[in-house]
Amino acid sequence: MADRVIKKSEFIELIDRLLESYRVYAPVRQQDMTNFQEISAADQVDLSLANTTMSPKSIMLPQSETMFEFNVDKTSDQAAILRETEKDLSPRLIFGIRPCDAKAFQLLDLNFDTVAYKDPWWVARRKTTTLMGLACNAPCSTCFCTSVGSGPFAPEGLDLLLVDVDDYFLIQVITEKGEKLLNEEGIETEAAGAMKQAALASEKSSLQSIKSVVSAASLAQHDTKTLFDSDFWEEVQFACINCGVCTFVCPTCWCFDIQDEVHKDNGIRLRNWDSCMFPLFTLHGSGHNPRAQKLQRLRQRFMHKLKYFVDKYDKGVACVGCGRCVQQCPVNIDIREVFRLMND
Amino acid sequence: MENPYLPYPVRIDSVVTETEDRNLKTFKLIFLNSADREKFIHRAGQFAELSIAGKGEIPIGIASSPTEQEYLLFTVNKVGVVTTALHQMSAGDVIGVRGPLGNWYPWEQMEGKNIVIIGGGFAFTTLRASIVYLLHPDNRSHFGDITVIYGARTPGMLLYKDELAAWNERDDIRIHITVDAADDPNWQYNVGFVPAITQEKAPSAKDAYAVVCGPPIMIKFTLPILRELGFPEERTIMSLEMRMKCGVGMCGRCNIGGEYVCKDGPVFSLTQLSQLPGEY
Amino acid sequence: MVSLKEKMIHRALLLLSERKVDAVLGFQRGTIPMMSHPILIRHPEGADQLHWDSFCSTNLANYLPQRKERIAIFAKGCDSRNIVLQILENQIKREQLYIIGVPCQGMLDRRKVQAELNGRELLGVRETSQHLHLLGEGFMDSLERSSYLQENCAICTHRNAVIHDELLVEPVLEQEGVDRYEDVRAIEAMTASKRWSYFEELLAPCIRCYACRNACPMCFCPVCFVDESTPQWLGKSIDPTDTKTFHFLRAYHLAGRCTDCGNCERACPMSIKVRQLTKKLEKDILELYGYEAGLSLDQSPPLDTYSPDDPQEFIR
Numbered sequence: 021m022a023d024r025v026i027k028k029s030e031f032i033e034l035i036d037r038l039l040e041s042y043r044v045y046a047p048v049r050q051q052d053m054t055n056f057q058e059i060s061a062a063d064q065v066d067l068s069l070a071n072t073t074m075s076p077k078s079i080m081l082p083q084s085e086t087m088f089e090f091n092v093d094k095t096s097d098q099a100a101i102l103r104e105t106e107k108d109l110s111p112r113l114i115f116g117i118r119p120c121d122a123k124a125f126q127l128l129d130l131n132f133d134t135v136a137y138k139d140p141w142w143v144a145r146r147k148t149t150t151l152m153g154l155a156c157n158a159p160c161s162t163c164f165c166t167s168v169g170s171g172p173f174a175p176e177g178l179d180l181l182l183v184d185v186d187d188y189f190l191i192q193v194i195t196e197k198g199e200k201l202l203n204e205e206g207i208e209t210e211a212a213g214a215m216k217q218a219a220l221a222s223e224k225s226s227l228q229s230i231k232s233v234v235s236a237a238s239l240a241q242h243d244t245k246t247l248f249d250s251d252f253w254e255e256v257q258f259a260c261i262n263c264g265v266c267t268f269v270c271p272t273c274w275c276f277d278i279q280d281e282v283h284k285d286n287g288i289r290l291r292n293w294d295s296c297m298f299p300l301f302t303l304h305g306s307g308h309n310p311r312a313q314k315l316q317r318l319r320q321r322f323m324h325k326l327k328y329f330v331d332k333y334d335k336g337v338a339c340v341g342c343g344r345c346v347q348q349c350p351v352n353i354d355i356r357e358v359f360r361l362m363n364d
Numbered sequence: 365m366e367n368p369y370l371p372y373p374v375r376i377d378s379v380v381t382e383t384e385d386r387n388l389k390t391f392k393l394i395f396l397n398s399a400d401r402e403k404f405i406h407r408a409g410q411f412a413e414l415s416i417a418g419k420g421e422i423p424i425g426i427a428s429s430p431t432e433q434e435y436l437l438f439t440v441n442k443v444g445v446v447t448t449a450l451h452q453m454s455a456g457d458v459i460g461v462r463g464p465l466g467n468w469y470p471w472e473q474m475e476g477k478n479i480v481i482i483g484g485g486f487a488f489t490t491l492r493a494s495i496v497y498l499l500h501p502d503n504r505s506h507f508g509d510i511t512v513i514y515g516a517r518t519p520g521m522l523l524y525k526d527e528l529a530a531w532n533e534r535d536d537i538r539i540h541i542t543v544d545a546a547d548d549p550n551w552q553y554n555v556g557f558v559p560a561i562t563q564e565k566a567p568s569a570k571d572a573y574a575v576v577c578g579p580p581i582m583i584k585f586t587l588p589i590l591r592e593l594g595f596p597e598e599r600t601i602m603s604l605e606m607r608m609k610c611g612v613g614m615c616g617r618c619n620i621g622g623e624y625v626c627k628d629g630p631v632f633s634l635t636q637l638s639q640l641p642g643e644y
Numbered sequence: 645m646v647s648l649k650e651k652m653i654h655r656a657l658l659l660l661s662e663r664k665v666d667a668v669l670g671f672q673r674g675t676i677p678m679m680s681h682p683i684l685i686r687h688p689e690g691a692d693q694l695h696w697d698s699f700c701s702t703n704l705a706n707y708l709p710q711r712k713e714r715i716a717i718f719a720k721g722c723d724s725r726n727i728v729l730q731i732l733e734n735q736i737k738r739e740q741l742y743i744i745g746v747p748c749q750g751m752l753d754r755r756k757v758q759a760e761l762n763g764r765e766l767l768g769v770r771e772t773s774q775h776l777h778l779l780g781e782g783f784m785d786s787l788e789r790s791s792y793l794q795e796n797c798a799i800c801t802h803r804n805a806v807i808h809d810e811l812l813v814e815p816v817l818e819q820e821g822v823d824r825y826e827d828v829r830a831i832e833a834m835t836a837s838k839r840w841s842y843f844e845e846l847l848a849p850c851i852r853c854y855a856c857r858n859a860c861p862m863c864f865c866p867v868c869f870v871d872e873s874t875p876q877w878l879g880k881s882i883d884p885t886d887t888k889t890f891h892f893l894r895a896y897h898l899a900g901r902c903t904d905c906g907n908c909e910r911a912c913p914m915s916i917k918v919r920q921l922t923k924k925l926e927k928d929i930l931e932l933y934g935y936e937a938g939l940s941l942d943q944s945p946p947l948d949t950y951s952p953d954d955p956q957e958f959i960r
Contacts (some may be wrong), residue, residue: 050849051915052759068763073913074851083851084881087369090417100417100458101373101396136627137368137612160765162676244621248641259682261706263855265913275616278369278609279880282418289369289417292881294617295853300871301617304607305422305443308580310620310644320619320643328622350859350911351702352674352681445874 021193023211035062042113075271093285120340122177124271153178162343164232234359259351264295266345371415371460372400384520408493412463422446427489429496478508484578515558559585569594597634656691666713678754701751705861709735716742722905724805725938726861745805747816750797796906849914859911895921900945
């Protein structure tokens with residue numbers, strides 16, 4: 021599918037037009053950070069930072085979401101019978117998502133969209149959401165996407181990929197869903213050779229600028245129990261304060277909790293993000309906790325991402341190299357160092 | 365698309381208090397919609413999430429056999445928020461059931477083999493389902509000798525006492541009931557811990573599978589005895605417990621290594637378990 | 645700062661090789677600019693990993709509760725005050741600790757510095773006594789150190805360790821005439837409804853990651869009230885009422901126990917000024933009891949003790 025091109029000034033008009041048929045999510049300024057939010061006008065978009073502080077996963081898997089509703093009024097013949105909460109599943113567009121974060125959605129599909137079970141909300145949202153990505157012309161020093169199967173211009177998981185070329189966006193058309201959007205909006209000007217050359221040059225220089233590299237090649241070969249019992253966990257875990265920052269900012273951490281809440285006669289069953297860093301995550305009713313110690317919880321996080329996931333799906337690690345945990349961990353536990361310890 | 369988180373509504377048909385400490389009750393559940401009943405096709409060894417609106421869900425082994433088609437049985441130990449709420453409910457109340465979930469004892473592999481069932485305490489539930497299944501006239505001839513060793517702390521803590529007595533009368537199943545201690549002078553069965561009785565009764569490992577389900581301490585001391593008796597790891601079958609939420613392998617908490625106990629388990633052979641980190 | 649670091653390495657080496665302690669608690673250089681990594685060193689050979697700069701702001705006392713070995717700890721003023729409180733609350737024993745006081749000029753706020761960068765990426769920093777030099781692709785900026793202090797450091801009146809076995813270098817001059825509660829008074833002056841919306845806005849970005857709680861050297865309950873399930877005191881969603889309940893109760897639990905070390909605010913990934921809550925309680929405790937937390941082993945936090953001349957009537 022041929023690349024298209026659009027002038028940046030026209031692009032802003034395009035976003036405003038798309039707002040008529042899509043719910044549009046894009047990076048929006050919040051004090052000294054940006055985060056994805058539903059916008060109501062194109063001028064709310066802020067692309068000045070390399071990436072958002074929180075990953076866009078909440079657009080697919082909200083931090084808190086009502087699954088079911090019920091009433092507990094015993095006089096009602098519907099008492100205690102759960103019914104699905106209605107969701108707005110009208111078309112959505114995520115604009116400005118980085119390739120690493122789009123790749124994360126693909127990885128999470130492996131968990132939520134399986135042969136045996138399908139998470140109905142995840143699957144529906146994935147289907148009704150179009151991903152218009154933005155290539156990274158200037159990756160951060162903490163970006164290591166190229167080591168983990170993604171890249172600053174990687175198309176995986178995206179429908180469209182925009183490349184910032186001076187006053188224009190070159191638009192790579194990746195899926196039919198993306199093409200349909202462009203055709204409907206009349207974005208049909210094909211990119212000229214010079215424009216494509218410029219985009220290629222950007223990609224090349226972007227790739228060259230990524231200096232942060234991890235190795236993951238040997239992870240699959242290593243014996244699970246040997247890794248599990250390694251001495252290095254003791255050292256890695258020392259500084260950890262067992263907060264949930266790494267898991268909450270991570271685009272590939274998907275674990276959740278299910279909770280009931282009741283107000284008067286009305287109740288909801290909702291799911292919330294959960295974290296393997298929290299002791300309650302695995303606490304049995306009997307009081308027994310298979311991961312009672314900080315070391316066990318920290319090890320679980322890294323083993324899950326860099327070993328269990330690798331072995332289970334044969335699709336690489338459950339990490340896209342976005343570097344958010346590296347930047348946000350309050351005590352500087354650096355996953356790149358854990359890669360080294362586990363892989364080498 | 366089926367929503368795997370949505371429970372089927374069921375009505376509590378009866379509640380039986382099983383044990384003298386009144387902490388274990390068996391709930392007989394009837395589906396409100398017969399269509400749901402038809403969708404719920406389980407194998408012995410599977411579990412389901414019991415859902416109490418406003419309290420939450422709890423994974424419980426299915427105590428009824430697939431051959432008992434009109435109802436579901438769950439024997440529930442009172443430990444936390446959901447089970448306490450369930451214990452306060454009575455016949456006629458509506459709850460939810462989500463399932464069947466997880467895998468089952470390897471019935472296909474076990475066909476034609478002798479079966480040794482070893483259970484302790486309140487973990488006997490899916491073993492009860494298994495025994496009822498095995499003894500069903502349609503199934504009995506497909507299996508060899510059936511030996512059951514079942515122990516509880518005291519006679520009053522045994523589950524399914526009437527059924528135990530009835531099975532004890534049959535000649536197509538050998539059953540060894542034991543208690544840690546009995547002060548009842550009329551106690552006619554064994555006294556001793558499950559591992560000791562297993563050693564004493566020494567069920568043959570020849571062409572046999574051992575299915576073991578019980579508290580960690582019982583498992584810990586029973587496994588070496590099964591090894592001594594000659595049960596290989598691949599024919600030693602266990603069922604595990606873990607804190608669960610979704611029950612369908614998605615919420616991420618119940619893993620042992622790369623395996624989710626809710627979806628890849630709860631039934632594992634000792635061969636499988638020995639390849640996993642010992643984090644359970 | 646180089647000299648401080650070298651002195652630390654020297655002291656750690658000696659203490660470990662003479663087996664005066666089993667381990668030394670300090671910092672390692674971070675893997676990214678403006679970050680540091682707490683580290684426990686057990687062998688003399690490991691001593692040269694020690695590092696010190698203006699971003700070693702993590703309160704190391706957070707790593708002490710329930711440890712069994714003899715530990716040497718490099719303690720800033722705030723760390724030392726939390727050590728005092730932990731000793732008083734039986735989390736660690738005085739005789740287990742070898743406290744090396746590190747006089748502190750105030751730690752720098754990486755987010756304030758980041759805000760100056762406007763999206764440009766920082767690749768390294770260099771420090772001099774008055775300045776912070778920022779290095780990146782095609783730029784080198786210099787910032788006046790004093791303008792980028794962590795907010796708690798800017799108003800700190802205990803920069804030297806209040807309890808120590810030795811001082812690494814000569815004490816620094818304590819700041820005097822500091823107005824610690826200007827912001828608290830501004831909130832107190834608000835009408836009730838304005839104050840409520842102020843707190844609502846303040847806490848709205850919270851993602852319930854509990855970094856503030858876990859970063860706090862005084863949050864060491866075996867089971868936190870937010871993690872209790874029987875009974876469950878509050879919901880686990882990001883419902884604003886539950887979120888506020890968490891923050892308010894956490895702050896109350898720190899009344900008379902908070903040293904304003906700033907570890908909570910520093911750890912928050914959403915840059916929430918959670919100290920706005922604890923500072924109000926700090927001010928109240930000071931006004932009601934004349935007590936500042938963690939200054940002396942002879943003074944327990946007022947809410948932990950009963951005394952017949954308690955200023956409040958209700959307890960008598």
